[in-house]
Amino acid sequence: MSDCLFCKIIAGEIPSSKVYEDDVCYAFNDIDPQAPTHFLVIPKQHIDSAAALTESDAALLGHIYAVIADLCRQLGVAENGYRVVTNVGADGGQSVKHLHFHVLGGEKLPV
Numbered sequence: 001m002s003d004c005l006f007c008k009i010i011a012g013e014i015p016s017s018k019v020y021e022d023d024v025c026y027a028f029n030d031i032d033p034q035a036p037t038h039f040l041v042i043p044k045q046h047i048d049s050a051a052a053l054t055e056s057d058a059a060l061l062g063h064i065y066a067v068i069a070d071l072c073r074q075l076g077v078a079e080n081g082y083r084v085v086t087n088v089g090a091d092g093g094q095s096v097k098h099l100h101f102h103v104l105g106g107e108k109l110p111v
């Protein structure tokens with residue numbers, strides 16, 4: 001999607017602090033971290049939000065969660081735990097309309 005910030009990051013048109021990339025997803029550090037470890041994982045395919053997911057996205061979601069688990073092990077936050085969050089829509093606090101999973105860790109997170 002041409003006017004989407006995260007599509008532009010995937011395309012390399014806007015710089016990002018890349019954590020990981022494969023054929024289907026891209027991970028990068030959040031520009032405004034809310035925890036010592038805070039990165040985002042996004043599908044390369046533009047999907048507006050979790051509200052647009054269907055049964056046909058099951059493999060994509062499984063892959064993204066497996067990537068998150070691997071990255072958290074590599075970054076040393078898996079043992080103490082971490083949080084995965086996806087915000088949906090205005091009331092959910094979604095500011096970028098491209099599906100993304102926040103991954104937060106590295107400290108005891110507020111409830």
Ligand code: AMP
Pocket residue numbers: 005014016028029030031032033086087093094095096097
């Ligand atoms: P949300 O509010 O759930 O839509 O999350 C959007 C996230 O994207 C926020 O945590 C922002 O800090 C982050 N963000 C916005 N622009 C950038 C950028 N250029 N690079 C990295 N993270 C960004």
Ligand code: ZN
Pocket residue numbers: 001004005006007008045046047097098
């Ligand atoms: Zn997009």
